[in-house]
Amino acid sequence: MTKPTIVLIGHGMVGQRFLEALVERQVTETARVVVFCEEPRPAYDRVQLTSYFSGRTADDLSLVEDGFLARHGIELRLGDPAESVDRAARTVTARSGLTVGYDTLVLATGSYPFVPPVPGKDSAGCFVYRTVEDLFAIEAYAENRASGTVVGGGLLGLEAAGALKGLGLTTHIVEFNPRLMALQVDDGGGAALRRTVEEMGLIVHTGVGGKEITADADGAVTGMALSDGSAIDTDLVIFSAGVRPRDQLARDCGLEVGERGGITVDERCRTSDPAVYAIGECALAADGRVYGLVAPGYEMAEVAAHEVAGSAHTGFTGADTSTKLKLLGVDVASFGDAHGTAEGSLDVVYSDSRAGVYKKLVVGADGTLLGGVLVGDAEAYGMLRPLTGSVPPVAPEQLVLPAGAGAPAALGPSALPDEAVICNCHNVTKGAIRVAVTDHRCTTVPEVKKCTKAGTGCGSCVKALTSLVHDELEASGVNVDKGLCGCFGYTRAELYEIVRTLRVTTYAQLLDSHGREEARRGDGCEVCKPAVASIIASLAPTLGASGYVLDGEQAALQDTNDHFLANLQRNGSYSIVPRIPGGEITPEKLIVIGEVARDFGLYTKITGGQRIDLFGARVDQLPVIWARLVDAGFESGHAYGKALRTVKSCVGQTWCRYGVQDSVRMAIDLELRYRGLRSPHKLKSAVSGCARECAEARGKDFGVIATSHGWNLYVGGNGGADPRHADLLAQDLDDEELIRLIDRFLMFYIRTADRLERTSAWLERIEGGLDHVRDVVVNDSLGLCAELEALMADHVAGYRDEWAETLGDPERLSRFVSFVNAPEAPDPTVRFVPERDQVKPDLTILSGPTIPVRARTLEGTSSR
Helix, strand or coil, X not given: CCCCEEEEECCCHHHHHHHHHHHHCCHHHCCEEEEECCCCCCCECHHHHHHHHHCCCCCCCECCCCCHHHHCCEEEXXXXXXXXXXXXXXXXXXXXXXXXXXXXXXXXXXXXECCCCCCCCCCECEEECCCHHHHHHHHHHHCCCCEEEEECCCHHHHHHHHHHHHCCCEEEEEECCCCCCCCCCCHHHHHHHHHHHHHCCCEEEECCCEEEEEECCCCEEEEEEECCCCEEECCCEEECCCEEECCHHHHHCCCCECCCCCEECCCCCECCCCCEEECHHHEECCCCCCCCCHHHHHHHHHHHHHHHHCCXXXXXXXXXXXXXXXXXXXXXXXXXXXXXXXXXXXXXXXEECCCCEEEEEEECCCCXXXXXXXXXXXXXXXXXXXXXXXXXXXXXXXXXXXXXXXXXXCCCHHHCCCCCXXXXXXXXXXXXXXXXXXXXXXXXXXXXXXXXXXXCCCCCXXXXXXXXXXXXXXXXXXXXXXXXXXXXXXXXXXXXHHHHHHCCCCHHHHHHHHCCHHHCCCCCCCCHHHHHHHHHHHHXXXXXXXXXXCCCCHHHHCCHHHHCCCEECCCCCEEECECCHHHCCCHHHHHHHHHHHHHHCCEEEECCCCCEEEEEECHXXXXXXXXXXXHCCCCECCXXXXXXXXXXXXXXXXXXXXCCCCHHHHHHHHHHHHCCCECCCCEEEEEECCCCCCCCHHHCCEEEEEECCEEEEEXXXXXXXXXXXXXXXXXXXXXXXXXXXXXXXXXXXXXXXXXXXXXHHHHHHCCCHHHHHHHHHCCCCCCCHHHHHHHHHHHHHHCCCHXXXXXXXXXXXXXXXXXXXXXXXXXXXXXXXXXXCEEEECCCEECCCCCEEEECCCCCEEEC
8 A cells, every 4th residue: 555645845943853753653554754855954942043153053953853753754855945836636846856755745835035026135234034054154254344233123033133243244224114023012112121231232223224334346335324314234134024925836836925015724734635734934824824933834834733633722823922032131021912002001110221121911901911012121921921811819019029129029930820821832731741740751951851852942931940840849748859869958059058058168067067967977978078078178178177188188079080180991990181371382281201111111092182091001100190290390280189170272363374363372271270170070271362262162162263353262061972063152252351251150050060060061050041151150140250250260360280289298108109008018919011112901701710811912802
């Protein structure tokens, strides 16, 4: 029996959601699915498109899980758009000439950017802002240009303006309406938004339109004449003046379309041809609207998938157009009847122009919350939007007043009714989240996300989601214990604050005073001992405690590697890693390392961190080897500790013809400043001298990339098994600004991270994510920056090299023995065999109960 064929035209966000919905309903197991895609890459997150300029790659933006298409037999034709539909024959013909017959056709062709018909719009330097390829072209053209103009002050226009500013261009925004984001905010919100945007250095022109784009003799943009008679000097123009439904295929094949565009569909997303569906921005929904947001598109994709699968559904008759975004670093949100169009509606307004905050709630005469606008502070959006259509349990003014300015509104997501929609992107209600916990036995937020899809869209609901999950678990009798371990009922961040505030200097003191009752006066455990040791070590200069990790009680708390200030290897030997700041080393120091390796028979390896590792030292040899290294000017590289490892660098402008800053000098300065800094997990960094990124700074906990104006600072990256690109925290910083922000970032991370939590995981876990971290360390929103800087200053002033300290104290040296009862005897089990002119561990591999087998040669093994 021949499988029915489903053809999908368009593979954007909505098209991909349709495919996922088909898979969820097992449709792909019984049907052939063919997808025609105009772009050269699979579906990606257009909502996060601007994050490309913050370091994310096109691959990072992908929405298609590796292997998804192949696993479900979906045929995706990239770069081969559909060019015609023959409804009578039920075929689709692509640009390549391929013709595919269909039983069901789904149009997800999206929209196209509207470019106003101004003279000069086709000049070189004019762009739209819609695809990854558009961004590539803008980035390339902007190089060596001085200024740019965005036509359009809506959502995408402001994002485009932020991108141009990030590229170092003087940026203008031209908006025909009297205010920015005219569809989302009212006059008050627009005024607050404009003030904040202009304070960032962008130049805003509202109430005017572009009249003409001027160009030079080569056809390249030189300026723009405006409708009020003024003019702008500009080298680049981005049109972001709205979109139009992409419905030409439908028109050409005779499908019914709306008077102002959009493929007409009913509540089942069917077009005028029952075999053809339309979803997303190309569709004119049953309520007569074209929806340009992703959440309604996802709903339509679900409905169409239900239809194709023959399963029951409620249909699509309209959607909530509430939005919450961060544009140019400014929180902007609107929901419900934001403009107060309902008869008899009243406004409750709070405005603080100095702080750039504007909040307005629209309420009915009976107190029903109808909608609202939030600019500068959208923290309450997650609570307010689900309350729309109901009478809030507190007075409206309590919902907009800042903390301390009125009676507190003790509301949380648990106060919402079950039918309240928590995740607007995937239409997930509070009731569905509760069911995930109670019926599906989800016990963590990630499990609930996987079960319901809540929080996997724009992310604005994650805070409310987390609160709901924890409240529901507690209501079900599940103890949500956030303690570090069985010894402490506090998180690592809470223990840090206890140690810092009460000036606790020993683990025993902390356990006896703040441990769980049953753990007090005990020995602790392997979880909390090294965690507390790290906290005390990072705060030691401030507390007046010894910063040496092997002094007194501290020695018993350390992880295995810290016990001997070296990394334990698989045959019981240790590795030695001297610090080489920035990867820069003199020939004399290279010779010393070579001589030490030769004299002690050590295996040598150049690492990815631009250091040289020496492997194969017995524990009793460590002090002798380090004595020679310290005499030559080396110090500990802290490869054994949860501390700063390396700051890599390229050669920068000193040697490289592409370099724009001295990356080696900066890398050395940073490594010497943060050496020995104990933290929840290891820290890695890099400095690149230009945008070619040879030092791979975006894969580090904190990375620095040079620009012609200074330095860009990226945070939260890492390599390894779960790689993550770092995010842009701040840009075009001078040396002093850069170091000050890194100081704050590192100390805030050390203060708030969980045990063994890398900066990448911390940045994704911490409430508010990157935006919150930026608010704290750049904008000093919590008033902590002076304290964070003081803590780092204490660290810098109190730094002492651990190996130099060890070598100067006979008592400390006494621990470096293999056998305490025979301190002169080396460990006889630490043996080596030759390999490639060096050595490797001589390991016994058990091949049976009594047969030892040892590797003897490069070619193979022999027994003896």
